[in-house]
Amino acid sequence: GYATSKDGLRWVKPKLDVEPGTNIVLRTSRDSGTVWIDPSPRDPGERFKMALYKGNFALYRSPDGIHWTKAGDGAKTGDRSTFFYNPFLERWVFSIRSGSRLGRSRHYWETSDFFAFADTPEVKKQTVVWVASDSADPPRDDLKAKPQLYNLDCAGYESVLLGLFAIWRGDYRGASTGKAKELLDLGRPKQNSVCVGFSRDGFHWDRPDRRPFMPTSEKMGDWNWGNVQSTVPCCLVMGDELWFYVSGRAGKSFPNTQHLDSGASTGLAKLRRDGFASMDAGAEPGTLTTRPVRFNGKHLFVNLDAPEGELRVAVLDAEGRPIAPFDREHCRPVRGNSTRQAVTWDGAKDLSAVAGKPVRFRFHLTRSSLYAFWVTPDPAGASYGYVAGGGPAFRGPIDVPSGTAR
Incomplete structure (x- = not known):
């Protein structure tokens, strides 16, 4: 049978032309x-x-x-x-x-x-x-x-x-x-x-x-x-x-x-969204340092739950040395609970200066949970990743900026 929904909760079984007056699209046996x-x-x-x-x-x-x-x-x-x-x-x-x-x-x-x-x-x-x-x-x-x-x-x-x-x-x-x-x-x-x-x-x-x-x-x-x-x-x-x-x-x-x-x-x-696992820190601050990564985007985003805490990020070179001005001290604290929050630094418009180079991210967390991070060319935070079965906000299988067909 065939059914449609505008919200994924309430479903309508339309009358179709396959078997007139019903929502049946294929009458056959199957396991x-x-x-x-x-x-x-x-x-x-x-x-x-x-x-x-x-x-x-x-x-x-x-x-x-x-x-x-x-x-x-x-x-x-x-x-x-x-x-x-x-x-x-x-x-x-x-x-x-x-x-x-x-x-x-x-x-x-x-x-x-x-x-x-x-x-x-x-x-x-x-x-x-x-x-x-x-x-x-x-x-x-x-x-x-x-x-x-x-x-x-x-x-x-x-x-x-x-x-x-x-x-x-x-x-x-x-x-x-x-x-x-x-x-x-x-x-x-x-x-x-x-x-x-x-x-x-x-x-x-x-x-x-x-x-x-x-x-x-x-x-x-x-x-x-x-x-x-x-x-x-x-x-x-x-x-x-x-x-x-x-x-x-x-x-x-x-x-x-x-x-x-x-x-x-x-x-x-x-x-x-992205909630399969998280890195958590309480009142005692914690850190998470990634392996070396390369990226082509220039905007760092995080999926973060920190209503009473904060997150700061430092960008390190492949040997673990901070890269100015992308150090912890220049990072603007990220707070609140959102699945898409931008990370920015005083003294830099974006991450263009380190794009394409092997770098590590070091996340400093206090009273917060980090679910995901990504670097994207989109200043609004579209990940350019796959979206499983899709959703009403997407026109294709990839998370791209609104209005983009992909």
């Missing part, structure tokens, strides 16, 4: 599916791309997300396989469910031609082992099952590939004793929760925090009592927030149902 808007389609009729899993991937194309044409059958995969576009590589990547000694895991296949994902010996040969859950993923106390990677969705966000890892931590089916049997009798769904990871190259992952980023609820009757999973393309950038749409299931606790996978709903999780 799961992925839809992606191509930022630069080779053909306007392929702006929307879709893969539906039903034993293998069925590949579709559409000019408007409403009128779909089947483009062919893709390779055979496991259920809950997905795909995404890696903007850094300018390649389509298929995140393929597979099995290994680690249980559910993912294989990887990339291509410049989305519709080339066919059931051929060449595709099978090019598909490689990618990623799985590991010993750092904690099991649940009630199930004690070894965690497995149920799904991985990805999107370009700023300068990294953002990954949402659906980690399976067990299923109550088959439980015969203890707390797990009690929850089986109550009809609790399988325990998938979503964790977060980051990648610089699109293949190798950094997952510093293994706690669920979007967890299941422990309260019977809640919409996300079990089987929480992500959607593509991971999140939207809505002003100062990131919005994550996520599915969950209430199981048998959903009214008038008798199945553990019943009661599916869509929820919304919100996060401060």
Whole structure:
């Protein structure tokens, strides 16, 4: 079905011409599916791309997300396989469910031609082992099952590939004793929760925090009592927030149902923009010094929460020596809570004097939290980074100055 929204909260199901009087755009069976808007389609009729899993991937194309044409059958995969576009590589990547000694895991296949994902010996040969859950993923106390990677969705966000890892931590089916049997009798769904990871190259992952980023609820009757999973393309950038749409299931606790996978709903999780992590300082000042970096912009911006504190920045050369006038003493203190604040120095209009040179930034913080920093050619602070699924302020996949098409 097809629905639209002006605010991302209230949705309208229009009456379309595919099946007159309904919002149905494609009547077909499927276990799961992925839809992606191509930022630069080779053909306007392929702006929307879709893969539906039903034993293998069925590949579709559409000019408007409403009128779909089947483009062919893709390779055979496991259920809950997905795909995404890696903007850094300018390649389509298929995140393929597979099995290994680690249980559910993912294989990887990339291509410049989305519709080339066919059931051929060449595709099978090019598909490689990618990623799985590991010993750092904690099991649940009630199930004690070894965690497995149920799904991985990805999107370009700023300068990294953002990954949402659906980690399976067990299923109550088959439980015969203890707390797990009690929850089986109550009809609790399988325990998938979503964790977060980051990648610089699109293949190798950094997952510093293994706690669920979007967890299941422990309260019977809640919409996300079990089987929480992500959607593509991971999140939207809505002003100062990131919005994550996520599915969950209430199981048998959903009214008038008798199945553990019943009661599916869509929820919304919100996060401060760039709010995945922060460097924090209290009353005792703290410092953060970067590795040497080069940049072509000339305006430094920070995402900072400092309602009762402040931040100052010094620019150092590659050996760690302050570069005048970009030292701490000449930096104007940055205060307040904003996802986009400019950093300036007395005696310099901007950072043009050090652009293109290897420098370090040293951040001096007091009673503040630093979430992100970036250097940009835009005096208003557009980052020129990727914005995952986009948002109402953007005309394309990149954060560029207002009015710029990109």
